[in-house]
Amino acid sequence: MPAPAEIRVLALGRFPEVVPGMDLVALIRTAAAEVAFAFQAGDILVVTQKIVSKAEGALVDLTTVEPSDLAQRWAAAWSKDARQIEVVLRESKHIVRMLNGVLITETHGGFICANAGVDASNVGGQDIVCLLPRDPDGSAAALRATLSAELGFDLPVIISDSFGRAWRHGIINVAIGLSGLAAVTDYRGQTDAHGYLLSASILAVADELAAAAELIMGKLDGRPVAVIRGYAYDPAEGSGRDLIMDPARDLFR
Amino acid sequence: MPAPAEIRVLALGRFPEVVPGMDLVALIRTAAAEVAFAFQAGDILVVTQKIVSKAEGALVDLTTVEPSDLAQRWAAAWSKDARQIEVVLRESKHIVRMLNGVLITETHGGFICANAGVDASNVGGQDIVCLLPRDPDGSAAALRATLSAELGFDLPVIISDSFGRAWRHGIINVAIGLSGLAAVTDYRGQTDAHGYLLSASILAVADELAAAAELIMGKLDGRPVAVIRGYAYDPAEGSGRDLIMDPARDLFR
Numbered sequence: 001m002p003a004p005a006e007i008r009v010l011a012l013g014r015f016p017e018v019v020p021g022m023d024l025v026a027l028i029r030t031a032a033a034e035v036a037f038a039f040q041a042g043d044i045l046v047v048t049q050k051i052v053s054k055a056e057g058a059l060v061d062l063t064t065v066e067p068s069d070l071a072q073r074w075a076a077a078w079s080k081d082a083r084q085i086e087v088v089l090r091e092s093k094h095i096v097r098m099l100n101g102v103l104i105t106e107t108h109g110g111f112i113c114a115n116a117g118v119d120a121s122n123v124g125g126q127d128i129v130c131l132l133p134r135d136p137d138g139s140a141a142a143l144r145a146t147l148s149a150e151l152g153f154d155l156p157v158i159i160s161d162s163f164g165r166a167w168r169h170g171i172i173n174v175a176i177g178l179s180g181l182a183a184v185t186d187y188r189g190q191t192d193a194h195g196y197l198l199s200a201s202i203l204a205v206a207d208e209l210a211a212a213a214e215l216i217m218g219k220l221d222g223r224p225v226a227v228i229r230g231y232a233y234d235p236a237e238g239s240g241r242d243l244i245m246d247p248a249r250d251l252f253r
Numbered sequence: 254m255p256a257p258a259e260i261r262v263l264a265l266g267r268f269p270e271v272v273p274g275m276d277l278v279a280l281i282r283t284a285a286a287e288v289a290f291a292f293q294a295g296d297i298l299v300v301t302q303k304i305v306s307k308a309e310g311a312l313v314d315l316t317t318v319e320p321s322d323l324a325q326r327w328a329a330a331w332s333k334d335a336r337q338i339e340v341v342l343r344e345s346k347h348i349v350r351m352l353n354g355v356l357i358t359e360t361h362g363g364f365i366c367a368n369a370g371v372d373a374s375n376v377g378g379q380d381i382v383c384l385l386p387r388d389p390d391g392s393a394a395a396l397r398a399t400l401s402a403e404l405g406f407d408l409p410v411i412i413s414d415s416f417g418r419a420w421r422h423g424i425i426n427v428a429i430g431l432s433g434l435a436a437v438t439d440y441r442g443q444t445d446a447h448g449y450l451l452s453a454s455i456l457a458v459a460d461e462l463a464a465a466a467e468l469i470m471g472k473l474d475g476r477p478v479a480v481i482r483g484y485a486y487d488p489a490e491g492s493g494r495d496l497i498m499d500p501a502r503d504l505f506r
Binding site: 005006007008009010011035097099100102104111112121162165166167168169170171172173174183184201202203204205207208209211212214215216228231242243244245246249250251252253 | 258259260261262263264288350352353355357364365374415418419420421422423424425426427436437454455456457458460461462464465467468469481484495496497498499502503504505506
């Protein structure tokens with residue numbers, strides 16, 4: 001009798017407060033050792049963008065920011081920090097919605113999210129905000145290269161962040177950068193058990209992996225890293241950009 | 254030394270083709286037995302809407318459908334089946350976007366998704382389409398009641414479907430109905446390790462559980478059911494409607 005197939009979402013130990021210049025690989029090594037965790041071939045490492053951005057120094061000291069007129073007016077109207085709004089505008093390629101105190105923009109990297117991903121929580125200073133990593137795929141590739149060399153097998157990496165969605169309440173984790181696995185599984189051209197040709201079946205599996213990882217990370221638990229074990233990922237090289245809808249096909253920009 | 258915390262996503266055995274009137278609980282029992290799977294207290298059952306809709310008979314025979322003018326024109330312009338478009342229009346409360354061959358609508362149940370959730374894949378007949386369950390929370394509650402009574406402990410149930418998203422490529426599993434657990438975790442009012450008050454931190458955990466379940470279901474693997482084990486869910490009674498953004502706050506309708 002076959003055993004049930006399973007995928008495991010594993011937590012490592014606690015992380016310290018990450019500050020610019022810290023070696024994330026060393027922190028991951030320590031957090032793994034804390035709970036006697038050993039990576040295995042086939043594992044996928046999911047890392048929240050917050051510690052990546054902090055380690056890379058993608059932080060802005062708001063005391064150095066001179067808000068523009070637009071930032072000042074919007075902040076005054078909606079009781080926001082004008083300096084933080086200015087950072088959001090600087091991080092934005094275009095504004096998707098600016099209404100009712102909500103600012104949804106396209107980042108220079110092409111992600112559409114609230115406040116261009118600029119975030120003041122879990123940053124560690126009243127006047128410091130955190131930006132998205134400059135190159136999330138590159139951050140994932142660097143972690144993957146060092147960890148894979150140490151381990152002697154390939155360890156794909158996903159950089160995750162929690163984004164809001166149109167139409168649905170609440171935020172969920174998604175993948176903004178990745179290395180060592182495909183971002184999507186494309187079932188188009190395959191047929192179901194009845195011979196019906198699947199036409200709209202591209203699964204955003206990296207987003208689903210990021211969402212699964214969030215379940216064990218928790219928002220306040222100080223677990224910025226998780227490992228997915230047992231998922232038969234496609235090792236074709238993907239990118240966080242693969243998960244951005246083609247602007248020409250996107251009806252909600 | 255503490256063991257790493259973990260969440261497991263477990264598959265049951267294969268399901269037969271589900272047809273109207275079938276007893277899903279009996280099918281779940283058989284699929285569990287096939288892989289010697291025993292439910293445990295704390296498990297969460299995730300069931301795809303497709304088998305729920307089929308068992309409940311939420312199917313439409315397209316040979317009985319008379320397409321309206323609008324359905325005929327749209328179908329002709331975009332090489333669609335006018336009868337299927339007519340079913341989409343009937344399942345819709347309002348049209349969110351109708352452009353470039355894409356039809357995104359709000360269903361009578363309040364979900365915003367492509368084609369009002371009407372789907373021809375994995376249905377089992379060239380002229381049959383599948384609708385969303387009439388009452389996904391009710392479907393979840395019925396499965397939960399029967400299974401919990403059999404098991405002697407509470408088994409929360411999530412009904413999932415795969416939805417597209419604005420801005421992001423690919424579909425992911427989300428929760429459209431649930432019973433026995435909260436749909437979201439609300440961190441608002443809590444402070445992070447630095448004393449920063451979290452303001453925009455409502456996690457759509459039922460959507461993340463649905464996404465995690467999809468990783469083991471697979472689109473073509475005939476696994477319409479998965480079990481999540483080890484997730485410390487909030488047993489407060491939730492609803493799939495909790496995951497729909499308040500229309501008054503939704504900037505993308």
